[in-house]
Amino acid sequence: MVAGAVAALSVVAACGGGEGSPIGNAGGDSTKASDGSVTLEFSQWWEPEMPKGALRGIMDDFEKANPGIKVNLISAPYASTQQQTVAGAASKTLADVVGLDGAWVSDFAKQKAIADLSTLMKDSGYDESQLASQIKVGGETYMIPVVNFVYPMFSNDDLLAKAGVSAPPATRTQFADAAKKVTATGNGAYGWILPLAQDAPNGIQNDVMSWAWASGGSMLKDGKPDVTNAAVTSVVTFIKSLWDAKVIAPGALTMKEQDKVEQFTNGRVGMMIDSLAHINLIRQNNPKLKFSISALPAEDGYTGKRGMPYASWGIGVSDSSPHKAQAFKLVQYLMSTDVNAKLSSIANAFPGNTKSVPDFVKSDAMFKTAFDIWNKGVPANEFTGLPTAEDLMRSFDVQLQETLANGQPVNTSLSNVQADWSSKF
Structure with missing residues (x-):
């Protein structure tokens, strides 16, 4: 949510x-x-x-x-x-x-x-x-x-089963493996879907930074921007690896949340991060779709409480x-x-x-x-109440797209975000 x-x-x-x-x-x-x-x-x-x-x-x-x-x-x-x-x-x-x-x-x-x-x-x-x-x-x-x-992980049970994945992934390594296997089944299916439209950049909150929060990470330090830290860097590096592996559904750079939900509902995507608000909508629009929800996968080796995006x-x-x-x-x-x-x-x-x-x-x-x-988790949404939160998401979105689409190094993108965010605090 x-x-x-x-x-x-x-x-x-x-x-x-x-x-x-x-x-x-x-x-x-x-x-x-x-x-x-x-x-x-x-x-x-x-x-x-x-x-x-x-x-x-x-x-x-x-x-x-x-x-x-x-x-x-x-x-x-x-x-x-x-x-x-x-x-x-x-x-x-x-x-x-x-x-x-x-x-x-x-x-x-x-x-x-x-x-x-x-x-x-x-x-x-x-x-x-x-x-x-x-x-x-x-x-x-x-x-x-x-x-x-x-905002848990939604999984298309039939697509995962067809790909030989027996259960929703619990770690990033398992998630990447499942996404690759689902994409490899063909028929236009993709492992994951990521909405990054810059005019509605809440995908940065719900679909990107949530990976850091799930493993106890933070984008802030003492209430100030800290996006160049190891936790955020590892998330962006992870997402770039999924992009490079071509397991993210096409159109991500202009996709909005409702587009993501529609594609999952139509059975084109193996996994997505989404709000509980859409469960009945998915059921109504595709009663035959078999899907389940689970906690967001954590960084390999993480044993603490998972931050739950909300x-x-x-x-x-x-x-x-x-x-x-x-x-x-x-x-x-x-x-x-x-x-x-x-x-x-x-x-x-x-x-x-x-x-x-x-x-x-x-x-x-x-x-x-x-x-x-x-x-079982800890509610996590560090954007709530921040000054110019929409602009912060959009700034991150612009730099993430530079990394994904144009090959800008992750460290450069995050340094640019850090500088821009710091000017707004």
């Missing part, structure tokens, strides 16, 4: 599944009716990743519990929502309630595009002790993680919204014990309310596996 966790969003958004509706109200009050009722705009990428009608149903229940407040969902895939939200933040035209990735928060808070939730919680008398986590900037909360997604469906309130109090009522509703349990169950994620328990832990073996992976 991310997911995480771990992305950015155009003035045009998909509304009700279609393209072309403007996002946000630019600080106006055109959403207040003559009878005093208000309509909140809620932009997010969640609805396309949930069963049809699920999020709308939760909004309908909220409206029944809160007469006088309506919710208009503005929904689009993650990459589109990312572009829309970035543009909306810059122009102060964000929706009243906005889905957030933790990597965006620092920038949006500094732009004064999103509201200080600490103040809204205090004004409403909200008990924040029930929250599993909060994303803060300067000591104040700007995002609340609603649900959290671990991402959150975070939520915030637009600082330009004329309906902040009503917007926070929606935030409170989504974070309430029963609703948060329902939402996390539908989304196949771990709840943001410490008292909520998702149904899938007992009813679905694959999610039980994910829950076990989560509990």
